[in-house]
Amino acid sequence: MLIEEIMKLDVVTLFPSNTVKDALEIMLENKIRHLPIITEDQAVVGIITDRDLKEIVPSTMSDSIDKNVYDIKLSEVMTKNPITAHPMDFVEESAVVFYTNQIGSLPIVSNNKLVGIITETDLLYKYIELTGAHQPGSQIEVRVPNIPGILFEVSKVFYEHKTNVLSVLVYPDKENSANKILVIRIKTMNPLQVIDGLKTAGFEVLWPNVPGIS
């Protein structure tokens, strides 16, 4: 999946000449935590986050509040030349960029112009969609040998039972690296026939079936 499919197009931005006060207000108003700072021709020159602002603005509990900090220009406090991504980058790759750089948002730039933004929240929601957990279904866990073609063998059972698969996740088996655990969400309230089918086909169904309780 490409970033252009999940990025937000309507990006709230400010200019380097805007002030800390402007940034605080616009973040509060729009309930956002990341502000790309752009030039007149839409080029991204910086980014400022709510965390940056918290470090600049003194606590309201403080005795002496220096009002001048609110007038500081963003050009002085923004993170210059932030990490950006392209609309045609893969979502998975971007997730790695978030993780390795410990950042909370990525401005999306094309032809030197800001065209969108994605945040950690967008990625998390996409992950939820990938697991299929947001739509009605039952979950089945199957232990399979880690060999080519095994997914085909498993999915054949779903085909035979006319069961619609919502999502498939593949996990390593902690107990035995020669195996994988398939976590499959299927669109049914009655998974019993499918489970029987999987067992008949020789697969080990881990759930529903907990060790020690049969």
Next chain:
Amino acid sequence: MAECTGNFVMKKNAVFIYSKEQLGYSFSDSHPFNQKRIVLTLDLLKKSGAITDSDIIAPRTATDDELFLAHDAKFIDVVKKAGKGEIKEAACEMYGIGTEDTPIFPNMHEASAMLVGGTLTAVDEVMSGRARHALNLGGGLHHGFKGRASGFCVYNDSSVAIKYIQQKYGARVLYIDTDAHHGDGVQWSFYDDPDVCTVSIHETGRYLFPGTGSITERGNGKGYGTSFNFPIDAFTEDESFLEVYRTAIKEITEHFKPDVILTQNGADAHFFDPLTHLYGTINIFHEIPRLAREMANKYCEGRWIAVGGGGYDIWRVVPRAWAHLWIEMNGLDAPTGPLPTDWVKRWQSESPVSLIETWEDPVPLYKPIPRKEEITEKNAQMLEQALQIIREKRESC
């Protein structure tokens, strides 16, 4: 409430909504949703002497206009055509019918509309003051959505009934769902509505259909704080289930102050149920209606409407569980000891399993649960978190 006066002297304690036509809601002989359980329950009640013909009222059929209260016209049209064989199966799939869970069957619309009508009949009996309580075991189809069938449910009788109660009687409704599956269809119907409070106690959606019903689903906008979910762990037993149920229902009813209570009484939280993984015994089905009635009497002048729901061990579990519901509605003592022998004799030959011949479950019903303590502790923590929102409000008052 706008109008809900009644003559207390003339009031019946409870009415039982039923006619043979309710059995027309039938997907196939091999489908787990089997309305024969209503016949088994009614026969058990009759042979126990707990019900007479004068307690029974025939359901009416819901009109299209009534169904429109909670469903899209296009969806209803597709259900009508599907039941007459006038539409291809593939074209129905986006409406959730023609699937393995909710297959098409002849006269699907008429049968589904009758189940909704049964719940509306129950509503009118109670809200007009003719009866304190009413039971429609044919209802409880809580997975039905506005424009889509799901999980064995075509039309959502509870959603239609609640809208009907709001429109006709102007009442605040507390909906309590103790089916082992999350009551998603009803919850989403009233997610923004501050005058309808939905409560669902169900097995966690981590593995079980429909997968929703987390404690963070609390309602939206003006309805924030009027949706409650109590996802209990798989292998939860009676004590922990009832601890969650009693605490939640007492605090929420006191907080919400409803005019009427509608309970969905799925009987699939029992150890024997083939589709779920909870370890309830028959005792929970005795306790659930007891508290519901107590709350209805305390806060709603007795107004309590109960519907059926899930329940897939139709031989050993559902008849006894649902009989308890009617017996409680009538304030009768909980039966103990052997079931009527003529009931056991009548049905044993048809049952693929050995019937349980007493009102109580055999002891022990199952092997001890290895992680009982952790499960109980986790449920207690979940209960605390789910109720935090009303406890905070109470403390700040």
